[in-house]
Amino acid sequence: xxxxxxxxxxxxxxxxxxxxxxxxxxxxxxxxxxxxxxxxxxxxxxxxxxxxxxxxxxxxxxxxxxxxxxxxxxxxxxxxxxxxxxxxxxxxxxxxxxxxxxxxxxxxxxxxxxxxxxxxxxxxxxxxx
Numbered sequence: 001x002x003x004x005x006x007x008x009x010x011x012x013x014x015x016x017x018x019x020x021x022x023x024x025x026x027x028x029x030x031x032x033x034x035x036x037x038x039x040x041x042x043x044x045x046x047x048x049x050x051x052x053x054x055x056x057x058x059x060x061x062x063x064x065x066x067x068x069x070x071x072x073x074x075x076x077x078x079x080x081x082x083x084x085x086x087x088x089x090x091x092x093x094x095x096x097x098x099x100x101x102x103x104x105x106x107x108x109x110x111x112x113x114x115x116x117x118x119x120x121x122x123x124x125x126x127x128x129x
């Protein structure tokens with residue numbers, strides 16, 4: 001089971017990544033573009049999704065496109081939640097309790113990659129094994 005500290009460790013290793021506290025919790029940005037965040041049970045979220053988010057740690061990340069989000073939700077519907085809001089698509093939210101370290105690293109790194117400028121993406125490619 002992955003934790004918020006695991007996410008922090010992964011994000012800290014990504015070039016230009018910055019953690020900020022928001023009204024909804026922790027959020028991670030690259031060059032002022034949001035790529036990962038701790039979900040909050042806002043009143044505008046559908047009741048069933050809000051209940052899950054209120055009861056456990058749920059994180060949202062940017063994805064390459066809507067089909068990526070759909071594929072993740074279909075692959076593991078008990079882990080990946082259906083869309084919680086309509087803003088800033090494409091994205092996917094997931095239950096941290098259902099994610100292992102390797103998958104969390106992939107999700108966070110891919111979200112960073114979607115939002116990072118080319119020069120930072122090249123920098124990451126230079127430090128990957």
